[in-house]
Amino acid sequence: MNQAYEIAHLLAGVMLVTSFALLYQERVAAVLNAFAAQSITLALAVAWAAWSDDRPDLFITALIALTLKGIVIPVALHRTVARLGIHREVEKVVGVGAALMVGLALTGLAQALVLKVATGMASHAREDLALALAIILLGFLMMIVRRNAVTQVVGFMSMENGLILAATGARGMPLVVEVSVAFSVLISLFVFAVFVFRIRERFDTVDLEALDRMRGDRR
């Protein structure tokens, strides 16, 4: 029993490491690889939860996470980046060191929040939730500190990974949520694909600072 939770936490910890890896990378291709690693780890974590908690419906979620977010989306994004000739370095708002430090603060914040709030929950569930919240916040941070449209969406998808991890940790959350999450991933990918093409088409770049000039409030 204890062993099962240890492995679940280890996988969640690896996901946290990949979240930091996402902030650390300077090239778009490396960011996509880190995201693929995170998604694959998520699939493993969900599959492990399915096996150890005896919830076979989670295997479907794990499979969806693995195929869609671990393979299909990174491959599609690699191809998009190559085809659009998107400048291979990620434009940064804040440097890597500062981003890592803020990420550290967010991780600490997530731990403190969950510890303070979830005193009624079992300790292993608390740890899972704290790690998931940290991953969500780190994904959010990545959306803020990186100016490239592709990495912004990767940050968002990494937020979704954290959400799926949180939903997995909440024992007994029914299938409807898992299916809906998977569905939303699909839709998000579709919308994103449409937009990256349009952005590239209209602005000749995916640096979001170019979009800033179109901000309407000055008109």
Place this chain on the structure above:
Amino acid sequence: MTRDLVVQFLAQGAQMTLVLLIAPLAVGVVRRVKARLMRRQGPPLLQAYLDLAKLLRKESVIAEGASWLFRSAPYLIFALTWVAAALVPSFASGLMFNWAADVVALVAVLGAARALLALAGMDVGTSFGGIGSSREMMIATLAEPAMMLIVVTLAIAAGTTRLAGVADFFIAEPFAVRVSLALSLISLVIVALAENARIPVDNPATHLELTMVHEAMVLEYSGRHLALIEAASHLKLALYLSLLICLFAPFGMAPATAGLSGWAIGLAAWIAKLLAGAVLLGVWEVSIAKMRVFRLPDFVGIAFVFGFIAILLAFLTRGVFA
């Protein structure tokens, strides 16, 4: 009673000499593995010993403006590093001076050695020495705090900062996969790479001024001084490998009360693990490219971040926060 004392004394002395003797072998293994993986023949395994012997025989050329610091630094550095390396438990965990083998003391001793080396690098006034020293201190600024964070994590887990105590704790505990310890392991590996001037932090095989850190500081040394510094860097590598083994893979280590047979097993286990670590290091160095110097703070910063998270997670499992 006295016989016991003598045996203990001999055992501790054995550890001291052992680590000194085996360090060049570890370095030799690393070089050989790297060469073989690059499809070269590579130097013989004992080359490091031969190099040290050669250097000891040579004349030591010292620059005009060198001060007493420059002349005495190699001896001090060697002594400090040897003491540190001798304290890390290798084949047995309850040896005579193990009460002194506190991780914090270890960090302090190594820090002193590093400070001396940096000063010696600047002493002669060449620009290479200056570059090397400043880069070394930049790396140290992040690596030492990371090391301290690792120490704190281990202290939380094991309840003591004594290396022998930590080793005993991890031998006694059933094999538990814990996230905070895994993160400390990654952190310690990064710190070890940074401290030992290994790829991706520094390339020990080149003398290009753009990339040197450690080599730049020792550029002015020759003869017996260089031999001492080289020996010290070999010892440092052996120290860190031994530290990693002691903290994270201490199985096979003999407890305090074991007899000769226990020690023999411990010794065999330690040598095997040390050489295995050397092989892994060789494979790693061949697989990764060296980083730009400007990325080094980020890289070692990762060690700091992971060390911090490890502490946070360790607290989480204890529920220390109110």
Place this chain on the structure above:
Amino acid sequence: MIHAYQLVVLIPYAAALILVAVPGYRVGAAANVAASAATFAAGLWLVVGEGIVSDYAIVDEFNIVFIAINTLVGFTTALFSASYIGHEIETGRLSPSFVRFYHAMFQAMMGSMNLSLIANNIGVMWVGLELATLITVVMVGLYRTPQAIEAAWKYFILASVGISLAFFGTILIYLAGQPALGEGVPAMTWSLLQAASARMDPAILDLAFIFLLIGYGTKVGLAPLHAWLPDAHAEGPTPISAVLSGLLLNVALYALLRFKMLVAGQPAALDPGPVMVVMGLVSLIFAAFMLYQRRDIKRLFAYSSIEHMGLIVFAFGMGGPLANFAGLLHMAMHSLTKSGIFFAVGHIAQAKGTQRIAEIRGLSVTHPRLAVVFALAVLAICGMPPFGVFTSEFLILTTTFAREPWLALLPAFGLLIGFGALLMRLQDTMFGEPVGPAHHVSASSVPMVLHLLLVLAAGIFLPPVLVAWFQRAAELLG
């Protein structure tokens, strides 16, 4: 056996599937209107029918009003869009090949909003809102100009982040409900959670509500989470602006209120009232000041939406039967009035060929009837009697004054500032020498006139049935 509540969701989705295959504009528009009419009929059937509480669906006094308004405004918007989009295709803003996607997405969006409204499962509620959001994102970017793409991208990112945070809040609610209700579907069913809320851990409820407030609050357009709203309204097609302002903001607020009811059931939890009051006031006053510098007519009314949503959230934050009643009434009135205004704005934009206020002048000369309707609509949204908006604003101010006299000054101040700005702009567009082109507008005036009449009727005489609904819902809100 298909129930009425299932119809309000199934009809739009089925229509969406059919409309994807319908290429022509006329046929598609007609089918769109027909589907919306059918959905409205299903909504009416629900209104006259009994309330329902099942595993996945709930129809009670709280959401029946929203379902009715949703289906009604959906129908009138479809009517408006049928005549409006033709002009857009002619002028080349919208390419003909996209028309069928436009109609299909319109229906899918209505279906998703209805799904969210009737959902008893908090996960399904979230799914409906997420789907509606994603569809509106695509529709905002429909014209493919650089500004439209920027608006759609900003909307996408902000809305997605909001939705994700709301999902985390949903997970936390589940975790809070689990000890009381056991694992699985029961702990995600709103009605069961509401009944068991006194047994739920207050700390987890607090954290959950914060995430839900920020997440769904982004979709409601509360400052400082409003940044997507003006651009999205200005750059998307006018029917979508009408739906965004009139419906989507309401549905998001509805979801937030469901959770407020949940949290209110646990007395040890943080009282959501003060937070909502503050956020509402900030939105109200901020938007009121922002109304002055706007040069695009749609952006102007987008900020007006933020202002009104702020007022509504303020009212619900104050709490109590009268304030809640006023808030609900205002949600309904604002929905009707704002969508009516956007219909009128659509007419104006087509008549003058531009959205810039500086280029819209002398409407009373060139398009007198449109000018009259537009003037009445703007007066309505400003809160002039005898329109329904006046009733609700008056109620909010008086009940606040009765409880916290000094606090009442702030919304009054904000409303007056907004009033001034809108009136100024109304004068600018109404009077003066006509400037620029004056096209004939082929879009139907029926929807906006209908909305105005409804608001006027509600202002003069609110049927007892409606009053009873609102009162009961106000009680539920606590």
